[in-house]
Amino acid sequence: MEWVALSSKYYIDLDDDGISERAEVLLTRALAYMSDNETSGHLPKAALKRLGLSSVYRRVTELLDAGIMVVSQDSLGHEIGYDFPAWSKWNAPLERQVRKKKADRERIAAKRRKDSNVARQSRGQSRDVAAPQNRDSSLSTYVERATHQGDAREREEQPRGPAVSVDGWKLVRAAIPDEHPQASRTALALHAGQLLKSGTPADDISAALTLWLSKPHLGPGTLPSLVSEVIRQRVTPARQQLDAATAKVAGWADLANQLNAQEACK
Structure with a gap:
């Protein structure tokens, strides 16, 4: 421990017992040693040499005669050191x-x-x-x-995504520049492959890919819709031509009906 308790009136008691200053130094150093080494009020005989005092046994005899120290022995009666009877009274908190x-x-x-x-x-x-x-x-x-x-x-x-068609990749590589993100090109190839598998002509898909490039705000998922737009653009003029021809034929038929009606009236 880093501290030791000592009665505030110990010097008076020592004076009353006639203890010399030399023995008093031994007492204070012995108390400090026992606290530092946590020996519970026991001073080994070998420790006397570590206290750094001269004529140490004369000092010990003085404290023994006053009853401040008592000799401690082992089970065979051999002297092994000294005990201090008042230790437990003043150092119970330390213990x-x-x-x-x-x-x-x-x-x-x-x-x-x-x-x-x-x-x-x-x-x-x-x-x-x-x-x-x-x-x-x-x-x-x-x-x-x-x-x-x-x-x-x-x-x-492990979960796997849908396989990308090789033919779909061919269409994308031919129409979409490499500068576009790989993720977008992969998604386009996936949709292109699915359209091919469903029977959509490759030319329509290629046209839809080209159309996709002109629409910067559309994502790859709109490719099927763009294919429909390509088909509408191709079919609408043909239907218009067909409607015009049909109307012309109908006109000739109407004219023929009118002529036949006139001849019947004569």
Whole structure:
């Protein structure tokens, strides 16, 4: 920890007990060491040399005699360091933080161990999956064939657009310049092929494609309508000529009827 608690009147208590300034320095440094190393009020014997003090055992004896420090022993009775009886009184909040930090560290370490075990198991499973293919060539062949068959089925199941007629493309290439977007030319070829398939003469489709070029606001989907317009333009004059001839014949017939009527009256 980065802090340690000390009674605000500790110096008075030390003066009352006749503790020297040299022993007081040992006490404050020992408290700082125990907090920094989170030893819960225990000062290992080996740590005395790390406090940077001279005549350290004289200072220790002084604090032991005052009861500020007590010798701690292991199960065999060997002296291993020193405990400070008043530690828990003044540093209970510090100990709670130490326990929390320790629990957090243990939780993080456990998570890392778990993640590491999962990663090792995953690598082991990957090796186990690959190994049978090396041991059994027939199984490997079966898997490969099954994969190819699956890919073929997937390709068959993928949506496909209508096929563009080769003859339709020929008409479009002959009539529509390459400067036009490929998407428009493809759509025109698609419609041209459908018209050819339905029996529309290629000349009418070519004329409709040429007419499409003169109508910049029309899309490729209007090609069938343009074919109808081409047909109307071709049929209308013929009908007009036919109507004129019919009217002329009718006129001659009417004139003949009139002449016949006049002769009958004589």
